Amino acid sequence: MPASLTLAAPAKLNRMLHVVGRRADGYHELQTLFQLIDLADTLTLTRRDDGVIELLTPVAGVAHADNLVVRAAKRLQAHTGCRYGASIALDKKLPMGGGLGGGSSNAATVLVGLNALWSLDLPLTTLAELGLALGADVPVFVHGRSAWAEGVGERLTPVTLDTPWFVVVHPGVSVSTPAIFQAPELTRDTRPISMARALQGGAPTWRNDCEASVRDRHPPIAEALDWLAQHAPSQLTGTGACVFAVFDTQADAHAVADMARVKWPSWVTRGINTSPLHAALGC
Numbered sequence: 001m002p003a004s005l006t007l008a009a010p011a012k013l014n015r016m017l018h019v020v021g022r023r024a025d026g027y028h029e030l031q032t033l034f035q036l037i038d039l040a041d042t043l044t045l046t047r048r049d050d051g052v053i054e055l056l057t058p059v060a061g062v063a064h065a066d067n068l069v070v071r072a073a074k075r076l077q078a079h080t081g082c083r084y085g086a087s088i089a090l091d092k093k094l095p096m097g098g099g100l101g102g103g104s105s106n107a108a109t110v111l112v113g114l115n116a117l118w119s120l121d122l123p124l125t126t127l128a129e130l131g132l133a134l135g136a137d138v139p140v141f142v143h144g145r146s147a148w149a150e151g152v153g154e155r156l157t158p159v160t161l162d163t164p165w166f167v168v169v170h171p172g173v174s175v176s177t178p179a180i181f182q183a184p185e186l187t188r189d190t191r192p193i194s195m196a197r198a199l200q201g202g203a204p205t206w207r208n209d210c211e212a213s214v215r216d217r218h219p220p221i222a223e224a225l226d227w228l229a230q231h232a233p234s235q236l237t238g239t240g241a242c243v244f245a246v247f248d249t250q251a252d253a254h255a256v257a258d259m260a261r262v263k264w265p266s267w268v269t270r271g272i273n274t275s276p277l278h279a280a281l282g283c
């Protein structure tokens, strides 16, 4: 194993998201389809012999100790008693708090990458368990497959989804995930459905139960959803802020993204079924 690895941390879209219950600890039971996309941050992990975990590229507004990159590395170190440390450089492309799972994916790439760099040989299931404490979206990125998810997002079944082109638009506001999950009007009683039924219904039946609350509280997100819907059915990812729509061709997606970009940061990206992180490490 080389002493340094440069690895991707891809984003996700929630193609559908149902809130099917609330647990005693306040967390919500979800049913969601996570699709990985080819939009990604890049992390360079370099092994150190002194045990120190250092993030070389601070993220504005996030203290060093709070950064999910640092927390993931320290958690892995504490769990294994490993004496190595790491210097980590993060090239951030994914918008923060956008519903694209950027922070969670960064944490997953650190767990999977350091597992290799430190020759720990932990199975992905153990890394996913360690990651779950850092965020509900970490396990799907640790496993590196588009997936049907239940529980808080940790009970995963890999799926092969179509891989269309997406336009992703950031409406320029930030959404508090806890505030949306605490919203009194949020519906929490969608009847659970089987994965087979969700997949059979396909995109025309997919919706996000958080959308109504997010629209009410964040008019710029409602505006972006309505603007995008003029071109193709639009949806919210996670609890936002980003919204997305599906296009058959790259050219159609670029045409709409070019128009969107006049007003909002926008990306064209393609769905993928396996993470480039796992392809790079052969796991």
Ligand SMILES: C[C@](O)(CO)[C@H](O)COP(=O)(O)OP(=O)(O)OC[C@H]1O[C@@H](n2ccc(N)nc2=O)[C@H](O)[C@@H]1O
Residues within 6 Å of the ligand: 014, 026, 027, 028, 029, 030, 032, 099, 104, 134, 135, 136, 137, 138, 151, 152, 153, 177, 178, 181, 237, 238, 239
């Ligand atoms: C909504 C999703 O984006 C779907 O992919 C994710 O489940 C959110 O994942 P995340 O941003 O990693 O969220 P976490 O950091 O785990 O949780 C933030 C807060 O959202 C609420 N929360 C989150 C996930 C969940 N299933 N139920 C919840 O009630 C909790 O108040 C929690 O304290």
Ligand SMILES: Nc1ncnc2c1ncn2[C@@H]1O[C@H](COP(=O)(O)OP(=O)(O)OP(=O)(O)O)[C@@H](O)[C@H]1O
Residues within 6 Å of the ligand: 059, 061, 062, 066, 067, 068, 069, 095, 096, 097, 098, 099, 100, 101, 102, 103, 104, 105, 106, 135, 137, 177, 238, 239, 240, 241
């Ligand atoms: N490395 C990191 N990258 C991004 N955010 C981080 C990181 N470390 C800590 N955070 C904190 O986590 C918060 C959520 O970040 P993230 O980009 O994962 O949100 P998100 O895309 O909405 O994720 P999700 O879809 O999981 O809700 C940020 O607002 C930031 O305060």
